[in-house]
Amino acid sequence: MSLLPETSPIDDELVRAVVDQVWESLLGAEVVPWYGEDPVAPPALQAQVTLTGDWNGLVRLGCAEGAAEGIAAAMLMAGADEELPPEDVHDAVGEVVNVVGGNVKGALLGDTALGLPRVLTGPDHDTRTVAAVPVSRCVLDWHGLPVTVEVFTHENTKECRS
Amino acid sequence: MRALVVDDSRAMRRIVARILTGLGYEVAEAGDGQQALEVLASGAKPDLACIDWNMPVMDGLTFVVKVRENPQWRDITLMMVTTESEHSQIVRALAAGAHEYLIKPFTPDSLREKLDLLGLLPSEVAS
Amino acid sequence: MSIAPEAFTFVRDLVRRESAIVLDPGKEYLVESRLTPLARHAGEGDVDAYVRSLQVRHDPVRSRQVVEALTTNETSWFRDADPFTALRTQVLPELAKARTNRQLRVWCAACSSGQEPYSVVMTALDTPAVAGWRLDVVATDLNEEILQRARRGTYSQLEVNRGLPATTLVKHFTREGASWRISPTVSAPVTFRPLNLMRPFPPMGTFDAVFLRNVLIYFDLPTKRDILRRVRQVLAPDGYLFLGAAEMTMGVDDSWQRMPAGRSSVYRIRGEER
Numbered sequence: 001m002s003l004l005p006e007t008s009p010i011d012d013e014l015v016r017a018v019v020d021q022v023w024e025s026l027l028g029a030e031v032v033p034w035y036g037e038d039p040v041a042p043p044a045l046q047a048q049v050t051l052t053g054d055w056n057g058l059v060r061l062g063c064a065e066g067a068a069e070g071i072a073a074a075m076l077m078a079g080a081d082e083e084l085p086p087e088d089v090h091d092a093v094g095e096v097v098n099v100v101g102g103n104v105k106g107a108l109l110g111d112t113a114l115g116l117p118r119v120l121t122g123p124d125h126d127t128r129t130v131a132a133v134p135v136s137r138c139v140l141d142w143h144g145l146p147v148t149v150e151v152f153t154h155e156n157t158k159e160c161r162s
Numbered sequence: 163m164r165a166l167v168v169d170d171s172r173a174m175r176r177i178v179a180r181i182l183t184g185l186g187y188e189v190a191e192a193g194d195g196q197q198a199l200e201v202l203a204s205g206a207k208p209d210l211a212c213i214d215w216n217m218p219v220m221d222g223l224t225f226v227v228k229v230r231e232n233p234q235w236r237d238i239t240l241m242m243v244t245t246e247s248e249h250s251q252i253v254r255a256l257a258a259g260a261h262e263y264l265i266k267p268f269t270p271d272s273l274r275e276k277l278d279l280l281g282l283l284p285s286e287v288a289s
Numbered sequence: 290m291s292i293a294p295e296a297f298t299f300v301r302d303l304v305r306r307e308s309a310i311v312l313d314p315g316k317e318y319l320v321e322s323r324l325t326p327l328a329r330h331a332g333e334g335d336v337d338a339y340v341r342s343l344q345v346r347h348d349p350v351r352s353r354q355v356v357e358a359l360t361t362n363e364t365s366w367f368r369d370a371d372p373f374t375a376l377r378t379q380v381l382p383e384l385a386k387a388r389t390n391r392q393l394r395v396w397c398a399a400c401s402s403g404q405e406p407y408s409v410v411m412t413a414l415d416t417p418a419v420a421g422w423r424l425d426v427v428a429t430d431l432n433e434e435i436l437q438r439a440r441r442g443t444y445s446q447l448e449v450n451r452g453l454p455a456t457t458l459v460k461h462f463t464r465e466g467a468s469w470r471i472s473p474t475v476s477a478p479v480t481f482r483p484l485n486l487m488r489p490f491p492p493m494g495t496f497d498a499v500f501l502r503n504v505l506i507y508f509d510l511p512t513k514r515d516i517l518r519r520v521r522q523v524l525a526p527d528g529y530l531f532l533g534a535a536e537m538t539m540g541v542d543d544s545w546q547r548m549p550a551g552r553s554s555v556y557r558i559r560g561e562e563r
């Protein structure tokens with residue numbers, strides 16, 4: 001990404017390393033890359049945290065219909081027949097993105113603060129701004145459902161608009 | 163042994179509480195630092211508090227400072243359990259009075275090993 | 290699908306021959322799960338086909354990979370805590386009294402990804418009795434891939450969470466991307482090299498302490514006995530042996546004397562055997 005400041009250590013490799021650790025220990029699952037078509041439709045649910053300070057951006061988890069429920073169940077080690085209420089699902093995926101976000105932030109130099117997780121659903125929830133620069137994106141396979149992990153920065157908003 | 167688990171995520175509280183209960187702890191929960199202070203003020207005397215950093219209302223670092231200010235709570239062992247993972251943040255938390263620091267994500271084994279380091283592993287399960 | 294009996298037997302014999310690790314019947318699942326990635330990587334349909342290709346044509350590289358895949362590398366910082374407390378409070382101070390050359394040599398004989406030898410160095414750095422002493426830690430393992438990782442000295446978040454006190458983490462590690470790097474102060478005294486415990490040891494000199502932890506459990510009795518006998522030959526007569534929490538010399542090699550050390554034990558060569 002030529003638009004990024006050269007000091008940013010955030011790239012696909014870093015995000016993937018973080019995601020591997022989170023999946024392994026928090027979800028007890030192995031990361032499987034998504035080999036299907038790239039999901040173009042906005043995900044059914046998005047969980048995100050912002051990073052503000054010396055580095056400004058957003059870490060976002062996008063879940064296809066049903067994936068968030070599966071992730072929450074794995075995290076809570078809920079039985080297959082246990083139906084989790086939406087608040088619990090949102091809380092769990094919010095925590096997943098909080099953990100991913102904190103570890104991404106940990107790799108940055110300087111002073112950056114992590115916001116509280118926000119979970120969005122519904123038709124107009126895609127808060128991606130045209131000005132945000134994608135830094136990293138990976139698509140994972142959660143038992144046949146696509147899950148995206150994305151990092152954006154607002155650092156270069158001006159350059160981007162030019 | 164008693165523990166207080168402070169985290170704004172219910173799921174995370176459940177994970178930590180489950181591990182601690184399995185080790186023989188009696189667990190109370192709080193969703194932010196303010197609530198946790200109220201639990202302590204109501205007379206709960208936990209041996210251990212597991213504390214998230216990023217929470218609404220009152221964050222975990224502020225909570226640690228408040229606990230350390232009160233001599234009545236001197237015996238509580240404070241362990242951060244958080245995704246804040248910069249070297250500088252760990253130093254900050256230790257300087258504020260946290261005794262240990264467990265970085266999220268973690269495994270049940272690593273939580274157990276931290277308790278062992280703190281001498282807070284109930285003896286029946288200590289290796 | 291599970292591994293064919295002939296394939297299991299072939300792998301079991303290979304691993305036994307090359308590493309002395311005993312794979313008892315019932316470990317089929319282990320062989321299958323550990324070899325599946327190798328088979329996939331080699332483009333073979335399944336583990337059976339992969340093993341058959343090895344049977345048909347001897348391939349030293351693949352054979353080594355199979356053996357390495359079947360080692361268990363589970364480890365942690367200051368594993369079991371007590372042995373390292375014993376090292377700091379008893380063993381090092383005792384050795385400090387006995388050595389006038391202000392020099393100590395330690396061997397970690399199955400060092401895995403390096404947590405054990407680095408824990409030895411950090412413990413020594415924390416022991417006033419040996420402050421300023423020269424310390425050499427020779428760290429060896431059969432698995433060359435794990436030695437590569439040990440040499441690199443970088444650990445994931447999950448790895449630094451395991452057994453490392455937070456104060457030690459901030460003192461001896463720096464953050465590097467998603468991982469943590471150990472400081473040169475801790476890594477400098479450690480030399481890593483491959484060594485197979487079942488073969489005659491190369492010339493290494495004499496050690497003041499040997500860590501042979503959580504590795505004898507994988508061997509049969511004659512192999513354990515033989516290794517303990519040869520360890521006696523490289524340990525100083527007044528040196529110390531550390532074993533894993535589930536391991537002991539009793540009934541294996543009775544030339545060792547068990548000494549209580551805090552909540553754990555250390556072993557010394559019996560007087561008459563020195």
Ligand SMILES: C[S@@+](CC[C@H](N)C(=O)[O-])C[C@H]1O[C@@H](n2cnc3c(N)ncnc32)[C@H](O)[C@@H]1O
Nearest residue numbers: 308360364399401430431432485486502503504
């Ligand atoms: C469970 S780890 C123990 C690591 C460390 N000593 C500890 O206690 O945490 C066992 C190690 O023994 C090594 N190993 C197995 N067979 C061996 C042999 N024949 N020679 C040398 N090392 C061997 C494995 O590669 C593995 O890294």
Ligand SMILES: [Mg+2]
Nearest residue numbers: 170214216217
């Ligand atoms: Mg939180």
